[in-house]
Amino acid sequence: MNRMRTWLPALGAVVLLVLLVAWMAGLFRERLTPGLEEQQAVGPEPGYLVEPEVVPVSEPVAGSVEAKQATIVSSRIMSRIQKIHVRSGDQVSEGQVLVELEKSDLEARVAQAIDQIAAVRARLTEAERNLQRAVELQGRGLLSVADRDAAQANRDTLQAELQSAEQVLAESRAALAYASIQSPIDGRVVDRFAEPGDTAAPGSRLISLYNPLSLRVEAQVREQLALALAIGQPIPVSLPALDLHIEGAIEEIVPAAEPGSRSFQVKIRLPYDERLLPGMYARVSVPAGSGQRLYVPTSLLARVGQLWVVSVSGPEGPERRFLRLGRELPDGRAEVVSGLAPGEQVLPLE
Known part of the structure; x- marks a missing residue:
């Protein structure tokens, strides 16, 4: 009796262990017949079908x-720069004075030419009177033809001197006008290459201009x-x-x-x-020319850092794909440079 009491707990433990192993082996659950389970037909998942489009290609x-219309303003005479009225970025109009050169010596030349003309005109007036008197005297036989010709030659010489003096005056006034350098166009100042006090030489750059239009x-x-x-x-x-x-x-x-x-x-x-x-x-x-391009709606894209991610329908379900995109179109689509192939289905991101 005592011996049975000793083995009974050990026997219960063995039975409990056997039952536990049998349950883990699935003896107490319904067994399925071996074979493939029939899957129900599933309709096509909603998304965007990627198809190539023929579009114009540009390089x-x-x-x-x-x-x-651009120009470099320079001086036509050698003189010291007195004033510069513009700086870089200023708007100027045609005929506006940009640079003023020192012109005291030029004004003196103009005044000298005017005085020279006045002196020649006075001598010419006297020569014309002498010629008139010589013609009258020669007509009355009181003066030789040679003397009359000399008076006429003197008058003609003074007329030539007057024309020369007037040309000198025109040149002096032109040189004086060159002392005020004007803008040849309506435009904008790009840069200036001189400052007041510098000497402007003929042909040297002073100011550069361009027409914004x-x-x-x-x-x-x-x-x-x-x-x-x-x-x-x-x-x-x-x-x-x-x-x-x-x-x-x-x-x-x-x-x-x-x-x-x-x-x-x-x-x-x-x-x-x-x-x-x-x-x-x-x-x-x-x-x-033209070529084929792939596009995908930007609403189906997600950005992760500097990369674009899209969900694509695969044989085992949706899969994530990294894309490289090009330019975006006004209709809300973006060009796919790499990452997708024609015929693939792009799904909404979950």
């Missing part, structure tokens, strides 16, 4: 903004594309510094290629914008 070409973009276009362009053709132009996208028109195509780059210089007229300045970087979109 970006670097260019710079230049002024068609004549700005255009000049770009070097490779010959394969340049030969297909035409004067007046509209061309998209963008200026990244101003975040500006405008449409220009081809104004000129230089009919000679650069031997090194095999490119033609194309000049594109721009509409006026007060923010445009000469020398700014511009990007020209030159037509280059």
Whole structure:
């Protein structure tokens, strides 16, 4: 009896262990017949089907903004600069005085030429009277023909001296006018290269000007594309510094290629914008035929840091895909550079 009491707890523990192993093996659960479970047909998931579109293709070409009407103002005489009335950025009008040179010696030359003319005229008046008297005396036989001819020669000489003196006066007045240097165009001052007190020499640069209404973009276009362009053709132009996208028109195509780059210089007229300045970087979109492009709605995209993520329908369900995007269109779609293939289904992000 005592021996049975000793083995009974051990036997209960063994039975409990066996039952636990049987439950873990699934003996007490309903068994399924081996085979593949039939899956219910699922309709197509809602999303955007990526299909290629044939669109015009353009090639970006670097260019710079230049002024068609630009000029360098210089002096035509040598003189000391007395005043400069403009600085960089000032607006000027045609005929406005920009620089004044020292003109005291020029004014003295004008006064001297005027006095010279007065003296010659006085002598000419006397010579004409003498000639008139000589003609009268010679007519009455009181004066020889030689004396009359001498009086006439003296009058003619003084007339020539008067014309010469008047020409000297005109030159002196012209030189005096050169002392006030005026703007040849309506425009804007780019820079000034001299200061009051400097000596202005003939041909030396004093001020540079340009007309803001004549700005255009000049770009070097490779010959394969340049030969297909035409004067007046509209061309998209963008200026990244101003975040500006405008449409220009081809104004000129230089009919000679650069031997090194095999490119033609194309000049594109721009509409006026007060923010445009000469020398700014511009990007020209030159037509280059057509090609296929992929687009996806921006509403189906999510940004993670500097990457764009999209959900794509895959054989095992939705999968995340990183994309590289191009430009955005006004209709709310973006160009896919890489990451998607034609025929794939883009799903809404959860």
